[in-house]
Structure formats: structure tokens, C-alpha cells
Amino acid sequence: RRVAADVQGCAEFVVWCCCCRTSRPQSSSRMLRGGAPSARSGAAKQPKLQNRLAFTAATSPVASIHGRSRCAAAEVRSPSVSTNMAMEAPREQPLVDQTLNPVLLAVRPSKTMAFTDMATQMREAGVDVISLSVGEPDFDTPAPIVEAGIAALRAGKTRYTPNAGTSELRSAICKKLREENGLDYRPEEVVVSNGGKQAIWQALLSVCSAGDEVIVPAPYWVSYPEMAVLARARPVTITTTPEEGFILSAEKLRASLTPRSRVLILCSPSNPTGAVYSREQLEAIAEVVREHPRLMVLSDEIYEYIVYKPHQHISFGSLPGMHERTLTVNGFSKNYAMTGWRLGYLAAPRHFIKAAAMIQSQSTSCSSAIAQAAGVAALALGPGGGPLIQEMVHAFQERKALISQKLCAIPGVKLAEPQGAFYVLPEMSAFFGPGAEGKDFGPVPDSEAFCVYLLKQAHVAVVPGEAFGAPDCIRISYAMDVATLEEAVSRIAKALDPAVFTRRTDTA
Numbered sequence: 001r002r003v004a005a006d007v008q009g010c011a012e013f014v015v016w017c018c019c020c021r022t023s024r025p026q027s028s029s030r031m032l033r034g035g036a037p038s039a040r041s042g043a044a045k046q047p048k049l050q051n052r053l054a055f056t057a058a059t060s061p062v063a064s065i066h067g068r069s070r071c072a073a074a075e076v077r078s079p080s081v082s083t084n085m086a087m088e089a090p091r092e093q094p095l096v097d098q099t100l101n102p103v104l105l106a107v108r109p110s111k112t113m114a115f116t117d118m119a120t121q122m123r124e125a126g127v128d129v130i131s132l133s134v135g136e137p138d139f140d141t142p143a144p145i146v147e148a149g150i151a152a153l154r155a156g157k158t159r160y161t162p163n164a165g166t167s168e169l170r171s172a173i174c175k176k177l178r179e180e181n182g183l184d185y186r187p188e189e190v191v192v193s194n195g196g197k198q199a200i201w202q203a204l205l206s207v208c209s210a211g212d213e214v215i216v217p218a219p220y221w222v223s224y225p226e227m228a229v230l231a232r233a234r235p236v237t238i239t240t241t242p243e244e245g246f247i248l249s250a251e252k253l254r255a256s257l258t259p260r261s262r263v264l265i266l267c268s269p270s271n272p273t274g275a276v277y278s279r280e281q282l283e284a285i286a287e288v289v290r291e292h293p294r295l296m297v298l299s300d301e302i303y304e305y306i307v308y309k310p311h312q313h314i315s316f317g318s319l320p321g322m323h324e325r326t327l328t329v330n331g332f333s334k335n336y337a338m339t340g341w342r343l344g345y346l347a348a349p350r351h352f353i354k355a356a357a358m359i360q361s362q363s364t365s366c367s368s369a370i371a372q373a374a375g376v377a378a379l380a381l382g383p384g385g386g387p388l389i390q391e392m393v394h395a396f397q398e399r400k401a402l403i404s405q406k407l408c409a410i411p412g413v414k415l416a417e418p419q420g421a422f423y424v425l426p427e428m429s430a431f432f433g434p435g436a437e438g439k440d441f442g443p444v445p446d447s448e449a450f451c452v453y454l455l456k457q458a459h460v461a462v463v464p465g466e467a468f469g470a471p472d473c474i475r476i477s478y479a480m481d482v483a484t485l486e487e488a489v490s491r492i493a494k495a496l497d498p499a500v501f502t503r504r505t506d507t508a
Contacts, residue, residue: 106229110222111467115451119461130488131461132476135271135423137337139395141374142388145336148377152370161366164357165192165345169372172379173345180383181301182318183328185347191356192375194367196302196331196344198360201227203298203327203346204263206355208233212262217248218469219425221271221300225469233262237469242416242427246273250284257288263296263327264289266316269303272468272475273425274400274418276311286319298327302344305335305385307420308397317347324349334421335385336378337392341371396422399478399485406489407476410496412503422479425465429472431496435505438495447474458495460488 112133119131140146152158164170170187177183193199204227208214214228218237225235238256240246253264266285268277277285289295299316307313317326331344346356360366384390400417403424407413412430428450436444438453447464451474454460465473478485495501 103230103232107226111448112222112463115455115461115463118455122455122459127459129455129459129461130480130484130491132478132480132485132488133461133463134479135334135477136339136479137334137392137422138479138481139337139392141337141341142378142381144381144388145338145374145377149341149370149374152373157369157373159369161369161372163361163366164188164353165190165366166369166372166376169375169379170345172376173347176379177315177328177347181315181328183315183323183347186350189350189353190345190347191353191360192343192345192367192372193331193360194344194364195333195342196300196329197223198364199329199331199344199346199356200224200298200300201230202356202359203329203348203352204228204231204233205359206352207296207327208262211260213258213260215253215256215261215264216469217266219246219270219273219465219473220265220469221267222467224265228263234260236261239469242414245416246270246275246425247277247281248285249281250288253285254288254291257292257295259294261292261295263298265298265300267300267302268313269307269418269420271303271421272423272463272465272470273416274421274423275416276307276419277314278311279314282314282316283319286316286322289325290321296325296327297322298329301328301330303334303421304330305389306393306396306422308393308400308418311419313420327352332375332378335389336381338371338374338378341368341374343367343371343375396478399480399482400424402482403476403478403485403489406486406493410489410493412496422477424476424478425468425470425473426476427472428465428474430503431501433504433506435502437502439500447471450474454492454495457500458491460491460495 112135115133116131119129119133122129167187169192170190173190173192174185174187177185191199191202193202200223204214208228208231210232212233213236214224214231214233216224216228216235216237218239220237225237228235236256238248238252240248240252248266264285266277266282268275268282270276289297297316301313301315304313315328317323317328326348328347329344330347332338332341333344346353348356366372378385381388385392400422404415404417407424407426408415412428414427415424418424428447432444432446432450436450438444438457441453441457444450444453447466451462451464454462463475465471465475468475480488
């Protein structure tokens with residue numbers, strides 16, 4: 001849309017093709033095809049409401065790649081206009097080679113961020129939007145952690161720390177892993193990073209070679225496949241179903257492995273499903289892992305404390321024979337409501353940690369000294385985060401029960417009840433596909449269009465399941481107070497009322 005706004009009214013602009021290194025003139029009307037009419041074509045040809053995220057093609061060079069155009073961008077050149085509106089000859093300007101790294105051709109932009117940005121833009125325009133798209137606790141960071149950060153600032157701890165983190169924090173992490181998770185690591189086997197996402201990325205980049213396979217059970221967190229691609233590996237997804245509790249079985253895993261299989265990613269509790277693997281399920285997977293000497297397991301345990309009884313978290317690396325095969329990722333963002341502090345860590349055998357530390361030393365270097373001091377205070381709260389964090393977990397459990405009940409009361413919604421984290425992944429395929437249509441909106445062909453419909457008509461932001469490898473679902477974060485959740489589900493139910501919404505026509 002930003003490009004569209006710049007182009008409207010221009011008689012001519014130049015497109016630079018980064019593939020063939022040539023330029024060619026284009027008319028503004030041609031540039032604005034696909035929903036954004038030119039000033040000449042008239043607004044009557046524009047659809048009443050775009051039900052796809054077409055705007056990303058105009059705002060992101062990566063998105064334009066995914067628009068099936070290899071031209072990375074367009075340079076807009078506006079002719080000067082004199083006071084009598086006579087058109088002057090356009091000035092010649094040098095063209096810039098806007099070629100992007102070809103690896104990005106296979107990387108998809110985050111739809112979580114796309115819908116969050118859309119919701120933010122609507123809010124800034126004065127629309128009352130409820131955003132259930134971003135996965136972060138709505139609670140404040142506990143006071144003892146905040147005070148530790150303030151004390152670090154006042155004590156002058158504002159300089160670089162060792163690249164892998166302070167010895168105090170790494171020692172505290174080792175103590176926590178030993179006492180709570182049954183994992184025996186030394187401080188030199190831990191790298192403290194700028195959030196858990198960086199820890200995952202560095203782990204994959206450390207162990208994957210070009211062409212290796214990264215096994216990703218679906219539904220998955222949106223960044224797993226993209227990180228594998230950036231590491232020049234090939235993501236291989238294995239679909240799990242609501243009937244299976246979104247749990248990867250040993251049989252499915254065994255059938256999907258090849259000599260190129262290098263990393264299996266497990267996330268328990270899971271984003272986006274809330275599934276929690278039992279000890280028996282993990283032991284069955286470990287038996288398959290033993291059959292493949294090259295196969296490592298990246299165990300993402302970032303939601304470790306947010307587990308609802310009687311379920312409990314089990315660290316994969318604590319299973320017999322799995323310590324040397326496991327890259328354990330954890331952090332402070334979700335468990336301690338510290339998303340903005342940007343603090344995570346990777347624990348693994350020394351050989352792999354040295355590689356991850358080297359990557360970090362040549363990219364971001366250490367994480368924030370203030371955040372690390374706060375991390376020490378967080379771990380000092382005790383097992384499970386102590387009473388302060390368990391109070392937060394209890395609130396999440398009440399919200400989970402509420403939103404599960406409200407969603408299941410909407411005819412056509414199917415839900416595998418989550419066991420941890422703070423997401424639900426309802427199956428909503430009855431509301432998109434052939435024949436599905438919203439009043440004053442138009443056809444709703446897929447989950448992405450359905451989420452745009454909910455945002456535009458119900459003013460509720462959720463994320464399409466396509467982003468998580470679950471095209472029949474949508475993801476809803478219930479990290480929100482009870483009153484807001486009730487209002488959000490009420491809006492969704494009204495937007496799906498038969499008076500204003502027609503379901504797909506090919507369902508039984």
C-alpha cells in the first residue's frame with residue numbers, strides 16, 4: 001500500500017529487475033494491479049475489502065519474492081510538475097541493484113507479526129481491536145526481578161559481559177537444570193543469548209550442513225522451518241492431528257527419517273497447540289533417535305513452567321542416552337513474563353556450545369548485562385518460579401478453561417484441549433473454503449482470509465493456522481484478562497452468526 005500511495009498519479013516509473021539487471025518503464029496502473037487501483041483506473045474497480053494480506057507485497061521485499069515475482073522492488077520516479085501542470089522530462093537517476101540473498105527466496109515472512117501489525121495500525125486509527133495474536137504473558141515481570149535489574153543499573157553493570165554470559169548466571173542456570181530437570185551441565189556448556197529464538201537459530205546453524213534435514217512436527221512454531229532454511233537445511237514436516245493430541249508418534253518419526261536427517265525439533269509444552277509430551281511418549285521417540293547416529297534433538301522448553309496438572313514437563317535430555325544428543329533451549333520470556341528483557345540460553349555438550357558461542361561472538365556478542373542480572377534473580381525465585389510464577393500459571397489455567405468452553409459452544413468449532421502454554425488451536429475449517437462468505441466482506445477461501453475477516457468485522461486479531469503448518473486451524477493466544485477474552489469470543493461468535501456469515505458448502 002505504501003508503494004501504491006507513492007505511485008498513484010505518476011505518469012511513469014521504472015522497474016529494475018534484479019535477475020536480468022535491466023530496467024523497463026511501467027505505467028502506474030499496471031504497478032497497482034491486484035487490488036490497489038491507480039488514479040486513472042478509478043476506485044470502482046477496487047474490491048470492497050482485501051481478504052488477503054496483499055499489502056505485504058508492497059511493503060516487504062521478501063514478501064514481493066513470495067508474490068511469485070523475482071523483481072525485488074520498484075523504484076518510483078515522479079515527474080516534476082510546473083505551476084501550469086505541464087509535464088517536464090523525467091530526470092535520469094542511477095538505478096540501484098536491489099538483489100537480495102537468494103536464501104531469502106525460500107523464507108516466508110511471519111504472519112504472526114503481520115496480523116499484529118495490522119491490529120496495531122487499526123488501533124492507531126481509533127478502532128477498538130482485541131489482539132490475541134502475539135504470544136507473550138500479559139503479566140508484569142515480578143518485582144524481585146525488576147528490582148534486580150534496577151540495582152544492576154545503579155551499580156554500574158552497564159558494560160559488556162563475557163560473550164557466553166556471566167559466570168553467575170550460567171552457574172545459576174546449571175543449578176536450575178540439575179535440580180529441576182535432571183540435566184547435568186557445567187557453566188562452559190551454556191551460552192546465554194538474546195532470547196530463546198537466538199539460541200535456536202545458533203543451535204541449528206552449529207549442527208546443520210547444506211542439504212541436511214530438520215524434522216519439524218506440525219503444527220509448529222512459525223520460525224522453526226524458516227530457521228532451518230536460513231541454516232541451508234531442508235525442513236521436513238510431519239503432520240500430527242487433533243485426534244492424536246498433536247503429539248508426534250514414534251512410528252511417524254521412524255517413517256520420516258533418512259540418512260540426511262540431522263535435527264528433530266521438539267517443543268513441549270507446545271506453541272501453538274499447548275500439547276505436552278508425557279515421559280512414555282518421549283521415551284518412545286528416544287528409542288527411534290538411538291537408531292540414527294546423526295540425529296540430534298533440539299528440545300525447546302521455553303514454556304516449561306506453564307503446564308496444567310496432572311501433566312508435567314519432562315526434559316528430553318534427561319532420558320537415558322539422550323544427554324549427548326540433545327540441544328536444550330530455554331529462557332525467561334514466557335516463564336517469567338520477561339519478553340522484553342530478551343534473555344534465553346542454550347545448554348548442550350561442549351563441542352556444540354563452542355560453535356554456538358562463536359556464532360554469537362561474531363553477531364550480537366553478549367546479551368544485556370542488566371537482563372542477565374535480572375535472570376539471576378528470576379532463577380532465585382525457586383523451583384517452578386516459586387509462588388509468584390505459579391500464581392500466573394493458575395490464572396492461565398482458568399483462562400484456558402474459559403476460552404475452551406466458549407469456543408466449543410460455537411457450532412462448527414473443534415478443539416483439542418491444551419495441556420500447557422497459553423494458546424488454543426481450534427479447527428475452524430467449517431468457516432472457510434468453497435462457498436464460505438462474509439457479509440460486506442466477500443469470499444473466505446482459507447484460514448488467512450478468515451483471520452482477516454475476524455480482524456475487519458469482529459475487530460479481533462488471531463493468526464491463521466497456515467503459518468503453523470495447520471491450514472484448517474487458527475491460533476488464539478489467551479494471554480489476556482478474563483473480561484477481554486470473554487468479549488473477544490463474543491465478537492467472534494457474532495461475526496460467525498448465520499445472519500452475517502455463510503459457511504462453506506462442501507462439508508457433510
